[in-house]
Amino acid sequence: MPNSPKLLIPAFGRLYAIFAPITEPLMRLMAGGSLAFHGYQIVFGNIEGAARFFESVGFDDGLMWAWIVGILQFVCGILLAIGLFTRVAAGPIIVFLIVAIVTYHWEFGYNWESRGIEYPLFWAIVVLHFLVHGGGPWSLDAKIGREI
């Protein structure tokens, strides 16, 4: 990498270089996979429960929103995790997380333990990284050789 700092222990440089390509897929797998897990619970689990939840927080026609959110989480989550159409998947996820923060988590304050904005906010920052960088060298996008 150009103009990177001089290493105090140069021998570590090789280790860093070996592991550098792994860091992005790790984040992608977790940020996307975890979201897909949420979506899976809505779409293939308790869709009526999710619909009641959405109506209770002010989304009329909760069943429609449950489908929209569930499918968005499940599909975009998987795409992000495997790095296919990475940027196309990252956009809706960020929009969803921001909507979730504004319409729901905001009133619980900051702390993640009490459903506050902390986690969705950090999640959005992680996904934003992939909106900007794309899937990276270890992704299906790179395998295919084309991306948005």
Added chain:
Amino acid sequence: MAAYTRPYIPALVPYYEKCKPFALTLLRVGLGAILIPHGAQKLFGLFGGAGISGNAALFDRLGYAPGMLWGTVVGCIEFFGGLLLVLGLFTRPVALALTIFMIFGVHFTGKSGGFFWLNRGAEFSILILLCAIVFLIRGGGEYSLDRKLGREV
């Protein structure tokens, strides 16, 4: 960075390139910033936290004895480590400490809450752990004091 994909919309590429130096920096600053309030809760009792002695008692209760030692160590990693991550100073040593701490964090939250974060599960801890590993491997990167100083572990 070498291009490993051909863009569908080449006109967007300059915008990606312009944003790229900021994305990882934002992640580092975000990671650090998110830890600081937790440390301030534990060390100084700010933001409705227990403060240093209350926190020590909590860690004792949770089985991390002596709580005064481990509670304070965790508080310091969160508060001072978070601050250093925001600045990008000593990024790798801080990230190493955070990685070790978050392995325990994942274990603890997973044991008590399962996976989903709305049940206080492990998923947030896992994401923080992975982001700590990112900076353990990559160092401070752009706009960090490490790079400004030109030396890094």
